[in-house]
Amino acid sequence: MFAAQNNGGSRSEARLLSAILVVAICLTLAPVLRLFVEGVTYQGNPSLSLMREVLAQPSTLSALKHSLVTAGFGTLVSLVLGSAFAFLVALTDLRAKAALVFCLMIPMMIPPQITALSWVQIMGPSSALLKTLGIAPPLGAPQPLYSPEGIIFLLGIQHMSIIFLTLRAGLRSVPQDVVEAARISGAKGLRIWWQVVLPLTLPSLGAGTAITFVTALGNFGIPAMLGIPAGYATLPTLVYQKLAGMGTTVLAEVSVLAMLIGAVAVAGILLQRLLQTRQKLHLVASTSRPLALPLGKARLTVEILLWALISAILVLPMFGLLATSLIPAYGVPLGLDTISLASWQEVLFRQPATSRAFTNSFGLAVGVSLFLLVICLPLAWLMERRKTRLTRLFDSLLDLPYALPGVVLSIAMILLLIRLPFTDATLYGTIWIIFLAYIARFFAVMFRPVQASLKQFDPAMDEAAQSVGASLYQRLRDVIFPLSAPAAAAGAILVFLTAFNELTVSALLWSSGTETLGVVIFNLDDSGETGMASALAMTIVLVVIVFMALIQLLSSRFPKGVVPWQT
Amino acid sequence: MADIDLSCVGKTFAGTPALQDITTRFDDGEFVALLGPSGCGKTTLLRILAGFEVPSHGRLRIGTREMANAQTGANLPPEARNIGFVFQSYALWPHMPVRRNVSYPLEIRKLSKAEIAKQTNAALASTGLVDYADRMPSDLSGGQRQRVALARCLVSDPCAVLLDEPLANLDVALRATMQGVFTDFHKRTGATMVYVTHDQAEAMAMADRIAVMDQGRIQQFDTPQNLYERPKNRFVAEFVGHGAVVPVQELKSGGNAQQARILGAEVTVQSANQEAQVSHVCLRPENLTITETGDLRSKVTRITYVGGKYLLEAVTDCGARLFAETRARIEVGTQLGLTITTPWAFLED
Numbered sequence: 001m002f003a004a005q006n007n008g009g010s011r012s013e014a015r016l017l018s019a020i021l022v023v024a025i026c027l028t029l030a031p032v033l034r035l036f037v038e039g040v041t042y043q044g045n046p047s048l049s050l051m052r053e054v055l056a057q058p059s060t061l062s063a064l065k066h067s068l069v070t071a072g073f074g075t076l077v078s079l080v081l082g083s084a085f086a087f088l089v090a091l092t093d094l095r096a097k098a099a100l101v102f103c104l105m106i107p108m109m110i111p112p113q114i115t116a117l118s119w120v121q122i123m124g125p126s127s128a129l130l131k132t133l134g135i136a137p138p139l140g141a142p143q144p145l146y147s148p149e150g151i152i153f154l155l156g157i158q159h160m161s162i163i164f165l166t167l168r169a170g171l172r173s174v175p176q177d178v179v180e181a182a183r184i185s186g187a188k189g190l191r192i193w194w195q196v197v198l199p200l201t202l203p204s205l206g207a208g209t210a211i212t213f214v215t216a217l218g219n220f221g222i223p224a225m226l227g228i229p230a231g232y233a234t235l236p237t238l239v240y241q242k243l244a245g246m247g248t249t250v251l252a253e254v255s256v257l258a259m260l261i262g263a264v265a266v267a268g269i270l271l272q273r274l275l276q277t278r279q280k281l282h283l284v285a286s287t288s289r290p291l292a293l294p295l296g297k298a299r300l301t302v303e304i305l306l307w308a309l310i311s312a313i314l315v316l317p318m319f320g321l322l323a324t325s326l327i328p329a330y331g332v333p334l335g336l337d338t339i340s341l342a343s344w345q346e347v348l349f350r351q352p353a354t355s356r357a358f359t360n361s362f363g364l365a366v367g368v369s370l371f372l373l374v375i376c377l378p379l380a381w382l383m384e385r386r387k388t389r390l391t392r393l394f395d396s397l398l399d400l401p402y403a404l405p406g407v408v409l410s411i412a413m414i415l416l417l418i419r420l421p422f423t424d425a426t427l428y429g430t431i432w433i434i435f436l437a438y439i440a441r442f443f444a445v446m447f448r449p450v451q452a453s454l455k456q457f458d459p460a461m462d463e464a465a466q467s468v469g470a471s472l473y474q475r476l477r478d479v480i481f482p483l484s485a486p487a488a489a490a491g492a493i494l495v496f497l498t499a500f501n502e503l504t505v506s507a508l509l510w511s512s513g514t515e516t517l518g519v520v521i522f523n524l525d526d527s528g529e530t531g532m533a534s535a536l537a538m539t540i541v542l543v544v545i546v547f548m549a550l551i552q553l554l555s556s557r558f559p560k561g562v563v564p565w566q567t
Numbered sequence: 568m569a570d571i572d573l574s575c576v577g578k579t580f581a582g583t584p585a586l587q588d589i590t591t592r593f594d595d596g597e598f599v600a601l602l603g604p605s606g607c608g609k610t611t612l613l614r615i616l617a618g619f620e621v622p623s624h625g626r627l628r629i630g631t632r633e634m635a636n637a638q639t640g641a642n643l644p645p646e647a648r649n650i651g652f653v654f655q656s657y658a659l660w661p662h663m664p665v666r667r668n669v670s671y672p673l674e675i676r677k678l679s680k681a682e683i684a685k686q687t688n689a690a691l692a693s694t695g696l697v698d699y700a701d702r703m704p705s706d707l708s709g710g711q712r713q714r715v716a717l718a719r720c721l722v723s724d725p726c727a728v729l730l731d732e733p734l735a736n737l738d739v740a741l742r743a744t745m746q747g748v749f750t751d752f753h754k755r756t757g758a759t760m761v762y763v764t765h766d767q768a769e770a771m772a773m774a775d776r777i778a779v780m781d782q783g784r785i786q787q788f789d790t791p792q793n794l795y796e797r798p799k800n801r802f803v804a805e806f807v808g809h810g811a812v813v814p815v816q817e818l819k820s821g822g823n824a825q826q827a828r829i830l831g832a833e834v835t836v837q838s839a840n841q842e843a844q845v846s847h848v849c850l851r852p853e854n855l856t857i858t859e860t861g862d863l864r865s866k867v868t869r870i871t872y873v874g875g876k877y878l879l880e881a882v883t884d885c886g887a888r889l890f891a892e893t894r895a896r897i898e899v900g901t902q903l904g905l906t907i908t909t910p911w912a913f914l915e916d
């Protein structure tokens with residue numbers, strides 16, 4: 001039985017797999033395990049009484065219900081928006097695709113708090129934009145976003161890029177000939193989509209949906225900004241409120257809540273896996289052309305609709321943010337006479353923390369995405385080739401650090417690293433604790449897209465290289481890496497952008513000198529400096545745009561397909 | 568340069584045997600064809616030779632090295648075997664242009680730039696791909712892709728070359744040319760070649776010996792001529808050429824020839840040796856002559872033109888289905904007489 005699993009494997013593969021697997025398990029699962037231990041012990045002894053007590057509280061049950069409702073429906077919104085965009089952009093002959101893709105990445109670049117902030121500002125009675133246009137609701141009117149529907153809507157927008165990116169990569173690997181074969185067999189119209197294209201893209205769609213659900217479940221910024229004023233608590237905000245109210249004395253209680261979130265996330269992932277098990281897709285003729293559908297006369301209409309939608313859900317809130325950053329004080333309408341750059345000047349040039357935070361966040365984001373790239377590519381490949389019980393277990397658990405709300409992962413990291421085993425050294429208060437927390441947190445973000453792309457990879461490609469004598473390292477470098485490069489690049493960019501704007505993990509791990517951009521924005525917003533927070537957020541968006549433009553300019557030097565938004 | 572030695576090799580996939588008890592030897596420099604119906608285990612056997620699959624039973628030795636041993640669990644990885652492989656599904660690397668696809672094995676062997684260019688050009692030229700060298704695999708036709716895969720295999724100097732239906736997608740003319748390329752390559756390098764094919768004519772034309780497989784077993788491993796003229800059992804007799812197998816009703820050994828009664832007619836038969844027990848004979852078109860007065864009465868049920876002559880399918884009065892050849896066209900339904908001359912007899916258990 002065991003020998004049957006090692007098909008054509010070499011010992012070097014087995015060795016490399018175990019080495020990387022050990023590192024990956026230490027990095028991702030050790031904090032979770034530490035947290036688990038905290039939850040099932042009471043004053044050093046194993047005990048489940050605490051767990052029973054916490055799970056019986058009505059606040060826990062209602063928060064669980066709220067989490068499931070918002071994350072579930074939010075994922076649905078992401079799925080509808082993201083897959084519609086992905087189908088249109090990946091398969092049709094729309095013009096200006098690069099610009100479209102670029103715009104669709106924007107929701108990922110904006111931290112959830114800022115998304116919530118910007119939407120609140122274009123909809124509420126004190127919206128600078130609505131006031132300027134003279135269509136603001138009267139003072140005292142309810143803010144429509146302070147509701148479950150508001151949370152669902154913004155979660156959906158926030159995470160549609162994940163669906164978009166993963167599904168688009170999957171769609172582009174659907175060869176034209178499978179659709180042609182379906183046509184020849186008499187399949188028409190929707191039937192082709194339903195019976196051929198959809199099943200072929202299900203692995204990437206499934207992976208994208210799972211990661212979106214899990215992300216929405218762990219999202220803290222949006223339910224915090226919209227739910228707390230409405231008295232609508234989800235599990236992450238409940239954890240935050242408990243910690244903020246009573247400090248580390250509730251650490252044990254909070255870790256039980258964290259485990260509850262983890263259990264829901266695992267259930268979601270297992271469901272996805274169940275749906276996917278009976279499908280093992282190897283596109284045999286994967287050298288053939290990708291699918292392309294001309295839109296014909298409908299092209300202009302579709303383009304207009306698409307851009308209108310993008311402006312409504314992306315550009316409008318950016319204007320809200322811009323308007324807020326340009327007014328001298330909150331509640332003042334924006335006009336030619338009131339426009340002011342004071343917020344920008346103050347936050348960019350007077351606050352020393354800002355430039356420190358830029359350096360920290362940039363270094364962390366680059367370091368984490370490179371490190372994860374190096375680990376995840378070979379790991380995903382080897383795990384696909386050599387399935388053992390341990391790799392399956394790891395596969396089902398590796399989403400945990402991402403599913404846990406950021407605050408809880410921070411607590412887990414503190415518990416784990418405050419005193420390093422066998423020494424007196426501590427990583428607490430250094431940048432390394434944030435680095436390690438990011439590695440754990442973003443592991444799944446990098447791993448899942450790479451894994452999905454490798455699942456669709458014809459093993460004969462690797463075997464052909466093996467038969468001409470290429471060693472494991474050479475095959476990884478020359479065949480597997482280039483072929484999964486689009487997915488890996490998409491993963492690395494997701495990691496970079498989320499790490500660059502990350503708040504919830506670093507919020508509890510930072511200390512003076514190691515603050516991140518997210519922390520600075522949060523602190524500004526928290527102390528009522530909404531204008532400065534908006535100005536800094538706008539700056540970040542601009543920096544990211546410049547960063548992406550640079551990649552675009554250098555794209556001709558990269559191997560084909562590395563730049564994710566290039567079609 | 569290496570011979571390939573298999574002993575008791577078997578492979579089970581989730582409890583279902585795909586290969587059973589393969590014990591055989593492919594000689595150094597030999598051109599071996601694996602022939603058999605779909606699903607009989609040809610690809611599986613080839614993949615075990617290459618090292619992509621680990622045998623569940625038995626041992627495999629290539630040259631002086633033991634490649635796999637199910638008992639000890641030893642298995643040399645494919646990249647260490649120096650074996651060429653041409654895949655049924657091409658397996659071209661879609662991100663590399665044709666030239667790089669072909670030159671990659673040489674890069675792996677760390678040859679100098681000039682040497683790589685020289686050998687790559689030679690391989691491209693010998694497969695007629697010079698004009699396509701800078702294209703991507705997705706911009707090639709199916710046949711061109713298979714030629715790239717061939718060039719990639721030819722370019723390195725493997726001690727054994729394994730080919731899985733390499734010519735299945737090529738047109739007849741190109742197939743003949745490519746057969747020439749293979750034969751030349753085989754002569755030039757003296758490499759041991761194992762060639763999987765569905766096409767009997769191809770196997771007969773190219774191979775020194777053919778292994779006929781069915782249901783995971785090698786039924787007969789012999790020269791093309793012996794397979795055709797001296798089949799070992801019913802499967803080989805029926806699968807190779809147009810053989811009809813009919814039972815021997817009575818056997819009389821006398822003098823230096825064996826006499827048998829077949830379909831009611833007294834006929835001299837040939838067999839492996841004079842004393843051997845035989846139970847069936849294989850009737851090929853060569854063994855049947857059409858005469859008005861032949862003692863085997865039969866009715867034509869189908870007639871096919873095969874170029875220069877017709878292949879007749881006829882059913883005898885006692886229900887046996889036979890194949891015969893004629894130069895003249897005979898209408899379906901015509902009654903004929905057939906005469907049997909010295910068929911091959913064998914023992915079927």
Ligand SMILES: Nc1ncnc2c1ncn2[C@@H]1O[C@H](COP(=O)(O)OP(=O)(O)OP(=O)(O)O)[C@@H](O)[C@H]1O
Pocket residue numbers: 580581584585603604605606607608609610611612
């Ligand atoms: N990975 C696998 N898992 C389970 N069964 C397999 C696997 N690979 C092959 N088989 C089975 O083993 C048997 C032999 O397959 P193989 O591919 O060797 O046939 P083949 O002779 O090459 O056929 P063809 O001429 O159609 O290519 C088949 O019944 C097939 O279903």
Ligand SMILES: [Mg+2]
Pocket residue numbers: 609610611655731
């Ligand atoms: Mg086969």
